[in-house]
């Protein structure tokens with residue numbers, strides 16, 4: 001089966017000379033949820049905008065299910081729904097009309113039934129005859145999603161879909177996204193919430209300063225992320241780890257014991273470890289927990 | 305494959321914007337034309353002698369309609385494309401499977417339709433003030449349509465080029481309004497001293513007004529052939545500029 005998106009050697013230099021993307025190569029598989037992570041200004045939106053035809057690339061090719069996004073832009077674009085990062089709506093237009101408008105732009109005949117089903121899914125059906133300016137910020141964002149889905153795309157781009165959305169709603173949006181995936185829609189999203197990527201993505205790509213620095217299965221990347229460590233400061237220095245503690249993932253640094261948590265067995269191991277400390281008369285004066293955040297991974301990867 | 309539904313979506317969207325703001329988009333040009341008509345046609349006109357055998361009120365009707373549709377076409381079309389750029393909603397059109405040509409047709413057809421509507425309303429209104437006589441209704445309609453389309457194209461170009469509201473107003477204010485006023489809407493070019501008559505020949509709007517007035521009364525400041533030539537070449541220039549703009553993605557895409 002062909003890839004949903006294939007990006008080869010894409011470079012982007014903005015007109016002011018800023019190099020936004022460097023030699024991007026990336027494949028997005030059909031039917032997966034791909035999360036694109038990276039610090040502010042990394043180039044996430046630039047990449048999405050290039051794929052969707054909003055921004056021109058300088059070199060390279062992008063194909064959407066084997067349709068080149070410039071040479072066969074009509075076929076390519078008709079497969080894509082885009083929710084851009086910034087909310088942009090026609091304030092005075094009615095909710096339902098704006099959805100019909102988008103569907104028409106994508107050359108699809110009007111379908112009241114389908115539009116109704118989308119509006120209901122995104123809890124906007126009661127608002128269908130209201131002007132867009134009367135919606136709340138979160139509703140407007142959902143409306144943008146409804147518009148992107150209005151023409152039944154096979155690939156959905158969500159550029160920070162949950163920015164400014166409350167916790168409950170964010171969770172319901174994840175559910176919606178997962179449902180879409182079950183319908184066979186390929187989803188590419190960007191986010192700054194690692195929890196979000198953790199919950200819903202199949203694969204994660206990290207981009208920094210215009211370069212893709214990592215593309216991995218979520219499970220693999222989470223192992224790295226899961227590297228939480230507990231630092232026990234000891235009352236007395238020890239030179240060597242007592243034998244009974246050797247099976248733990250612990251390293252000794254003078255008066256400090258650094259324990260790397262095995263996320264899977266955390267609940268069993270931790271009480272045992274503390275008991276063993278008592279057995280070996282190790283006196284702990286302070287405990288510090290360090291979480292490996294996405295930030296740490298960035299820093300680690302960017303340093304390389 | 306032509307994305308006809310996309311084109312119609314843009315057209316309908318723009319037309320619904322027109323009807324939503326009906327006072328601003330239809331009533332205001334009609335009112336301002338009626339004021340012109342009352343002041344120049346009825347009040348002052350009664351003291352002006354006939355031009356080419358026409359009383360002054362009848363003489364200015366075609367010019368007034370031109371004045372309005374030129375202004376309306378440019379402002380409708382430029383606003384129509386500038387506004388989505390300004391609010392950011394343009395992303396939708398740019399990411400849709402719709403060609404630049406189809407986009408242009410949608411916006412330009414809507415702007416031109418509105419102009420033609422306004423022009424027709426003014427024509428009907430004026431018939432309450434004067435006895436209307438249209439010798440060549442077919443050509444009248446044809447000129448009305450072509451000129452509306454041409455200036456809507458011009459407006460579209462301005463709307464794409466503009467990156468602020470001032471620029472949107474700049475060309476209409478500095479070029480189109482003066483040229484229209486000096487283009488023989490309110491007087492015959494023949495009434496000018498010879499030097500200014502010659503200068504006027506470089507004003508493209510003279511030809512439009514002349515042609516349009518010809519379709520009403522068969523009298524014209526310049527030959528009808530040169531008018532048709534001028535109108536056609538103006539249309540072609542606008543079409544070529546639009547094509548070039550899209551080829552080089554000027555100012556719409558980063």
Ligand SMILES: Nc1ncnc2c1ncn2[C@@H]1O[C@H](COP(=O)(O)OP(=O)(O)OP(=O)(O)O)[C@@H](O)[C@H]1O
Nearest residue numbers: 014016018020039040041042043044045046047558
């Ligand atoms: N039109 C433009 N002209 C010049 N530089 C630009 C333009 N648009 C974006 N940039 C620059 O390109 C870089 C990448 O921007 P981009 O919007 O892709 O970042 P991002 O990864 O989406 O960031 P964020 O998480 O903040 O949304 C930034 O440094 C930005 O300043």
Ligand SMILES: [Mg+2]
Nearest residue numbers: 044045046085
């Ligand atoms: Mg962004």
